[in-house]
Amino acid sequence: MAAQDVLGQTARLASSSALLQVLFRAVTFALNAFTLRYLSRELLGVVNVRLTLLYSTVVFLAREAFRRACLSGSTKRNWTKTINLLWLTVPLGVFWSIFLGLVWLHLLEVPDPSVVPHYQAGVVAFALSAVIELLGEPCWVLAQAHLFVRLKVIAESLSVVSKCILTVTLVILYPQWGLYIFSLAQLLYATVLVMCYVIYFMMFLGSPEATKKSFPVARVKALLPSFMEDENNHVATQHPADHKISLTKNEAKKMRLQQGRQHFEEYLQMEKIKTFVNWKEARLTWSFFKQSFLKQILTEGERYVMTFLNVLNFGDQGVYDIVNNLGSLVARFIFLPIEESFYVFFAKVLERGKPVKDQKQDDVAMAANVLELLLKLVLLIGLTISVFGYAYSQLALDIYGGSILSSGTGPDLLRCYSLYVLFLAVNGVTECFTFALMCKEEVDRYNFVMLALSFLFLCISYFLTHWQGSVGFILANCFNMAIRIAHSTHYIYHFFKESTHRPLAGLLPSPFLVLLYIISGVITAFSEVFFCCDKGWMARLVHIAVGALCFAATIVTMFCTETKLIHFVRSQFLSRYLKKGT
Template identity: 30%
Template structure:
């Protein structure tokens, strides 16, 4: 059973990576066309509206999504029933956040209020996909998820780009309407694919995508909602709020302290810098969370005896430890490449794809700094997925306390970098690095304790690259700087070749 879960998870993660790469390649090409017509100010406002959607969805469904990945006696149906609580929460949360945004000193951009109302609708449309999403996760239907996300991303980009180009052709200033329409196209496509693709599976496996009574029991509220999952979701809610603050805190700080132009510059750098994270790391994180939950879950009979925590299958725990160790080891080696070559290569690539208009604005330097954050995002993502999949309710509450402390650390570091050292958007990236590093320390400490009490050795030193690779990482930036005159006279192309040659040799050495 565990071998099947590992194989399915690995296959699903691989498929999701390929789907993400393919769909992002299409959207990447279209976005480069868009950048020629957008100003940093307009992109900055679009980021604020995107933050609204992310926040409304996050507070409506995140804790429930994590809770429904745990095993329940009600099976898939119990998890689907729980997803309707997210739909019910979406309307008041979306309306409240919209009112808060309109109550602030929001920017004077054409059709901003209309775009915000469209985004309110977008939140509800996407939440309607939750029963389908839960069915996909519970049955490990990665092809369905890949198809849904790829279709949604492509439809979003086509809609946004189409409206921007049409407005340009008709000499109309549509403001942020194209971005709102693109988000609605994304959510509508996602919902349609999820629900249509999971409906046949529901009939075959005898569950329904609508709320259905499980059985009269003291373990279920109204015979619909599993009380253990409800308690877990409630205990997670505070933690998800803190996690949201840590995840989206950079956007909040940029909105509070930076001009719209600076916000657009930071958004561009974060989008390019996070491209690898969205294409590669996020599918691995999602599939590994589901896998860790299955491998480290106690059998139902053991739970009934109250001895599940002590009698988990040793083989499954060993598998989980090996998978986590291998993932973190690969990420640590990839980190060396990002640290050594990324800061030099990033501004050159930005100039190639976005033009000198954006590099002259300082976005190239911000993107170079972001290269230090990308590996930390990857390591934090998979280690945090392990914590979410294996921690008990008490341990999750303990994590929430530490997340609060990390929020304070993030805020202090952001203040130092932004206000004291006046580093602008680069300082915000460095504050994010501090945030990620603190979270990684907690996650790895938890993993070591978890495996230790289950009789499995998990050495943190095994995750680190060898000393020779670390030494080369320190030397490569100097080589790149000293070799600038070698091919630099050939302009951008010569510099790309130079960085590619040195980076390729370094990668081969690793």
């Protein structure tokens, strides 16, 4: 597939995923606002922090390394071995579910049953839902590698909508069920998600459409793990990149006579095991797997500190999580789809582990241009959120959850998170490129960096939390992201150093646009002091109008100064939607 075609399909996947995430987060946003009025903060804290952490930890540790390794390289590969490798996520998930489930049940503080009923059932259900979701991993990787946009949209939409409908229904009818409500909803989500992928491939494989596209998997049975058997008089075959041992029948007969039948059978079993997976992918998976422990700590570090060190009670955890979800809306529905989709793009266009001079120069030029524009895009989005988020955090929380959120530390949390979004924006794209290009040895070296970062992050989180309360978590995350950005930008700089391309220029917006951001921040900050938030609805509307005018001026300036970026967004992300509207 040509690089330009990959770029077009990747941008389409990213834009569709972004719209999908908008829908998901809007539904979740409304669901949290609804449950706040029916359930206690303590219950929401246990669900959104402790049980969700159990689920995300199991899923991340079981599949993240496999996804990164198996999505690298071309789609033209031995998919039987790749699928075999992906099925190892299931026993790995079972192990982590049992191990972490016992930790959650016996080593952590158990909530008061009168406030948070059915905690044990919740732990079992969330751990089980993680294993169920892993059953669809081979289908997910196949779909992602071949850029099946519609499948992802439909599967995730149906699963999220089903989960939300069941949650709302049970909250209204049986609020006394406590964690049973969220346990059943989580199990339904995982089941619907997996069934959508399975049903789709059952209908797609063997169809005329699959034949026309020369899809590498022909039968549903091929989605299950299997040993490879040679069809051309070979006892055992395998890809040249894995092993070079291959025996004809005559050679096998000689070995049987020389070494004895028993030894020969043992040899065959060993060779069958060797042909079970692609060992190049397996070794890369192991490198990413060692890194996944550390990345999970860095990603969910504040939740681990809250869960294991009890620095916040369950009620404060609930407020923190709600503010965290509100603050991360844009990060999740824009930055994450871009990161996931363009990881595939960079991994397909450039060859992992090769220096820039050994790559195809046309592909290098395209990758550098795309990286520069992506950095500029996410930087401007992050700056906009940081500038306007400061003055409108308290108003947003008051409208969303009332005084339960807008009083106390809620506004300060959201203001800090607005700054954190800027770090998230840049880190997502820089790491996306870096991880798509790193060879196994570089990944292994980076693991040591992640180890040091993990230890440092946990220490800083603990001390900042004791000093600044829940705000300390966000400050620690900002520090963590800054270090990771520094590492990734250093890698990118050295990768392109021997070429004429300088994609890191995308981190330098127009000076005039920066000046306008500063002016907008000052104006909206004064507007908050004079018009928000305890001065009535008319004053609030004035405050909103001031922000809208500043935002409009910023967007107009952006269109005038960042013309190359605007063209990139229109041509790659919005082209199919603009065509539908004309």
